[in-house]
Amino acid sequence: MxxxxxxxxxxxxxxxxxxxxxxxxxxxxxxxxxxxxxxxxxxxxxxxxxxxFSNYASVLGGRTFLRNIANSVFVASTTVIFALFLAVTASYALARVKFKGRGLLLMTILGVSMFPQIAVLAGLFELIRYLGIYNTPWALILSYTIFTLPFTVWVLTTFMRGLPVEIEEAAIIDGATPWDIITKVFMPLMWPALVTTGLLAFIGAWNEFLFALTFTSSEITRTVPVAIALLSGTSQYETPWGTIMAASVIVTVPLIALVLIFQRKIVSGLTAGGVKG
Amino acid sequence: MSNFSLENGTKRSHKTSNSLSLQQQRVRAAFWFLAPMIVMLFCVAAWPLLRTIYFSFTDTSLTSLYEGEWVWFKNYLSYRELSSGRVIWRGTLADPAWWNAVWNTVRFSFVSVSIEAVLGMLVALMLNVEFKGRGLVRAAILIPWAIPTIVSAKMWGWMLNDQFGIINDALLKIGLIDHKIAWTASIDTAMMSVLVVDVWKTTPFMALLCLAGLQMIPKDVYEAAKVDGVHPIKVFFKVTLPLVRPALMVAVIFRILDALRIFDLIYVLTPNSKATKTMSIISRENLFEFDKFAYGSAQSTLLFAIIAIFVAAYIWLGKVDLGGKDEQ
Known part of the structure; x- marks a missing residue:
């Protein structure tokens, strides 16, 4: 050299x-x-x-932080399971069945995922009040569907398009109904895609802030991001940086671990969601 | 295309007792598969959006959601002529605070996405080179992406702290500044702070999308250029860039749409700073904090309209094929 x-x-x-x-x-x-x-x-x-480690002790021993973590886990996992459940069948229809208006429907779904959340905030607030779920986890589960559902549908549709057509043909010749095809033929092949999509949707729901800030009103119902954002010290003028950082580390370490474990899958999932595969 | 043989309906199930053709059967099943999703999206997206737009034409307040009266464009623009002959304009479109927010949002989106595109491309080029520890480096750059926005805002808020922040300390030690700067509080530097944090957080996303594009370029293209002795910089602009352009453009449009609706980072990092108030921030303030529910609805409707026009213009110009060509 x-x-x-x-x-x-x-x-x-x-x-x-x-x-x-x-x-x-x-x-x-x-x-x-x-x-x-x-x-x-x-x-x-x-x-x-x-x-x-006293910052960690004071965060975890605080009145509400463990509850906030539980709220976040519950909201994010319920949202993801619900979205995946709806998305599996929907993406089969979008990827595998030819029908009128399919392109338009796909565009609409993509459009919804790019929605500015603020544009639905007033209407969602009214809906949540009407349903009587204001300040409960259900308000967040309902509102998070607006970004998790289009995302999961979009990524799973891209994935299903790539599956070989022969296996489906064979199943049809054997007299399988579309429902059989999804549950018995595609589901076993889709686990990797479901895990990746679910994980990305989970991270999205875990990190969401605007809806969580607007649709909860008490310390006990807050999710982690809101709790951290509104964490205050003993006096109004003192920011408890030590405890804020301890709380931040606690909620970030699991995410970083997940991301590092699923690194390759996440990259491929992001690429499918962002760029049409 | 690929499932042509299924879709032209020639290959029927051998149980022909069913009078419906296979294709009809499949379309019927597809309808029921799609219905729950469509209903759900209607409930959480279309209906709330329509209600927001409706609210923007009324004088609804937060405490009496159902008692608003239709006031036409009063929240957007209205005028009153005083007896002295002077005309007073009111409404969002005559509100300097709104135009300040529009300007902040546009400035933020344009600058952040430009920087992210350039840096993302550079990082992607770096990761496209084979070297020892590449996997580790790629994992490391995913970390900013994985950290929740609120947490990164708090972390950077602490690092940028005027009294005890490490950034002031480090810059003072190197000698780049001679006094401590209130990065997030000062009007001159607040926007810069927000930009730094946003670029830090979203460049990984940009880099990964660019990297995916780069890896699809066949290697022999580069070898041919090398044999011809073309300068690497020329290769980048003449070969690489045109080939990754589609991937880059999709990443850029996604990021612009994301930047136009920015809320959480600014809400936490520079609260109440006039220099960084964006459209989302100001709408939410009016909706839920200042008890101007209808006025805030008008502002969020405007933000929606701006984004919709942007998307429509982009699709119309035919720059990206978001729907997928294999539809036809």
Whole structure:
């Protein structure tokens, strides 16, 4: 190698280092902060020098945080199961059956997924009040359908289109009904796609903020993002950075773990959702 | 296309007792498969949207949702002539706060998506090179994407803190600034802070979509260019960019639509800053905080209209094929 090649190689790795550093530093710093209390918080440090877990203890021992986590888990998983349930049959129809207006329907579904949530906020508020589910998890499960359902339908439709047609033909010759085809032929093949789509929809529902902020009104019904956003200290003028960072780390670690485990699947799912596969 | 043999209805089930053709049977089943989804989407999307638009033409208030009266365009624009002959314009379209929000939203969307597209492309090019530890690097850049927006807003809010923030500390130590800056509170830097956090959070998404596009380019294209001795930068602009353009354009339009409706990051990072108030923020304020429910509805209807026009223009210009060509 010439010295020019070395320069190239070193600058490439330097660029890689900078990208990785920028990507992970804020989270690293959040962990660092969450391990500090009292006046330590107001002293900037770049490397861990104190390991005080009292912020974690105070978050988890607080009145509502565990409840908020339970709310988030319940809302996000119910939303995802519900959306997947509706999406499996719908995407079979959209991907495998030719009918009039299919293209238009697909466009409409895609359109709904790009909806600005604020545009339905007033109408949804009225609906939720009318149904009597304001300030309950059901208000969030209902409203989250607006983004989880189109997303799951879209991704699963893309996936189903790619499945070989022969297996379906064979089933039809054997006299299988469309319902049999979905449950007995396609479902076993669809598990990987269902897991990926479900995971992405789960992350979307877990992170949602606008609806959760608007449709809940008490500390006990809040989801995690709202709880963190509205976490306040003992006085109005003091922001409890230590506890906020501890809470942030608690809710982010499982997500990061999931993302790292399902890395490849997530990338393919995002690509299918974003770019037409 | 692929399932042609199924769809022309020639291959019937051998149980011919059923008088319906296979295709008719399938369409009927498809209807029942689709019905629950369509009903659901109507309930959570179409109906609330129509109600929002309806509210925007009434004087409904938050406390009496059903007592609003039809007031035509009063929430959008109306005028009154005073006895002195002076004309007073009222309504959203005559509200400087609204136009400030429109300008903030458009500025934010344009700048953030441009930066993200360029940086995303660069990161994608980097990840497209085979090197040791590439998998780890790709995993690392997924982290900002996986962190909830609220959490990233809080994390960055703390890092950008004027008194105790690490960013002021680091910049002071390097000597780039000579006094601590209130990044999120100051009118001049609030928008910049929001942009930094948004770019940090969404560049991974952009990079992954670009990377997917890059990986579809056949390798021999590059080899041919290499043999011909074409400069790498020229190869990028003449070969790579035109080939990833479709993937890039879809990613860009998704990001623009996302940026136009931004709410949570700004709500947490720079609350109440005039420099960063966007259309979503101002609509929600009027809807639920200032008890101007109908006025807020008018603003959210306008935001919807802007996004709808944008999408329609984009589809009309035929830049992307979102529906899928294999329909025909």
């Amino acid at each position: 010439t010295s020019m090649d070395y320069v190239k190689k070193i600058s490439f790795y330097f660029a890689v280092f900078v990208v990785v550093f920028i990507a992970i530093f804020p989270f690293y710093y959040a962990i660092l902060t969450s391990l500090k209390t009292g006046t330590d918080l107001f002293r900037v440090n770049y490397f861990p020098d104190s390991f005080d």
